[in-house]
Amino acid sequence: MSSAPIVQVDGVSYVYSGEQGEGAKVLDHVDLVIEQGTFVSVIGHNGSGKSTLAKLLNALFVPTGGVLRICQMDTRDTASIWEIRRNVGMIFQNPDNQIIGTTVEDDVAFGLENLGVPPDEMRIRVNEALASVQMESFALSQPHKLSGGQKQRVAIAGVMALKPSVIIMDEATAMLDPQGRKEVMALAHQLHRTNGVTILNITHFPEETIDSDRVIVMSGGKVLLDGTPGQVYQEYETLRAVGLDVPFAVRMQHRLAEAGVTVSPSLRQEGMVEELCR
Numbered sequence: 001m002s003s004a005p006i007v008q009v010d011g012v013s014y015v016y017s018g019e020q021g022e023g024a025k026v027l028d029h030v031d032l033v034i035e036q037g038t039f040v041s042v043i044g045h046n047g048s049g050k051s052t053l054a055k056l057l058n059a060l061f062v063p064t065g066g067v068l069r070i071c072q073m074d075t076r077d078t079a080s081i082w083e084i085r086r087n088v089g090m091i092f093q094n095p096d097n098q099i100i101g102t103t104v105e106d107d108v109a110f111g112l113e114n115l116g117v118p119p120d121e122m123r124i125r126v127n128e129a130l131a132s133v134q135m136e137s138f139a140l141s142q143p144h145k146l147s148g149g150q151k152q153r154v155a156i157a158g159v160m161a162l163k164p165s166v167i168i169m170d171e172a173t174a175m176l177d178p179q180g181r182k183e184v185m186a187l188a189h190q191l192h193r194t195n196g197v198t199i200l201n202i203t204h205f206p207e208e209t210i211d212s213d214r215v216i217v218m219s220g221g222k223v224l225l226d227g228t229p230g231q232v233y234q235e236y237e238t239l240r241a242v243g244l245d246v247p248f249a250v251r252m253q254h255r256l257a258e259a260g261v262t263v264s265p266s267l268r269q270e271g272m273v274e275e276l277c278r
């Protein structure tokens with residue numbers, strides 16, 4: 001894993017302006033550095049600013065204050081916008097809203113066509129991308145006939161074809177059934193391991209965060225906690241105070257402690273308690 005920061009968020013604030021003038025600061029002086037190849041989970045209650053941060057990272061919005069750099073490119077620099085968007089792939093909540101092509105392979109090719117990639121190279125990259133999400137056998141299928149999890153895998157293939165540095169999953173598993181959720185999370189971890197792609201998984205499922213390298217907790221437009229899952233979930237009382245759920249295993253450990261039942265250190269060392277929540 002290289003240590004070059006791929007995301008640098010420096011004192012970033014964001015205010016939506018509307019018909020009634022400027023609103024409140026939905027991001028308030030956020031500082032973050034994310035190293036290349038990190039699997040990051042972002043959690044926080046509704047309205048804490050997670051999606052706004054994702055849109056700033058994709059250069060869909062520019063910061064109202066501060067500076068945001070992706071792969072050393074300043075998102076305020078209009079000349080870099082397309083390169084930033086190619087580097088930062090977004091997967092959204094509703095798989096149906098992301099389907100454009102009439103076949104799976106057309107859908108995956110869409111972004112490459114926009115970039116003007118020559119047909120021969122396009123074919124190679126579409127096949128590689130479909131293989132990376134284990135959907136090669138569906139190349140000629142109609143996307144709307146696929147399951148929710150399969151549609152999200154096709155959307156991820158469309159992003160992978162562009163060879164991104166970062167994939168942002170903005171509640172990408174929220175509309176899926178348990179099987180689809182499992183498939184998509186397994187795929188995200190596999191792409192992270194084998195392709196070294198940086199993943200930012202915005203989620204409201206605490207169990208999805210356990211295998212991350214890092215968990216960022218947003219609250220009221222600020223970073224409330226930032227660390228490994230172990231460090232962040234030790235702050236049980238802080239998380240509960242802002243109404244955030246924690247993984248089942250963490251909750252169980254606290255309930256047992258409250259009931260005076262101590263978990264044997266050997267079980268903790270073997271990670272058995274954490275295993276229970278998978």
Ligand code: ADP
Nearest residue numbers: 016023026044045046047048049050051052053
């Ligand atoms: P999260 O993803 O954590 O739910 P968001 O980034 O979507 O949070 O929203 C943060 C805040 O910004 C919320 O108060 C929300 O109402 C507000 N907001 C989001 N989108 C808009 C918009 N297009 N116009 C005005 N306010 C918005």
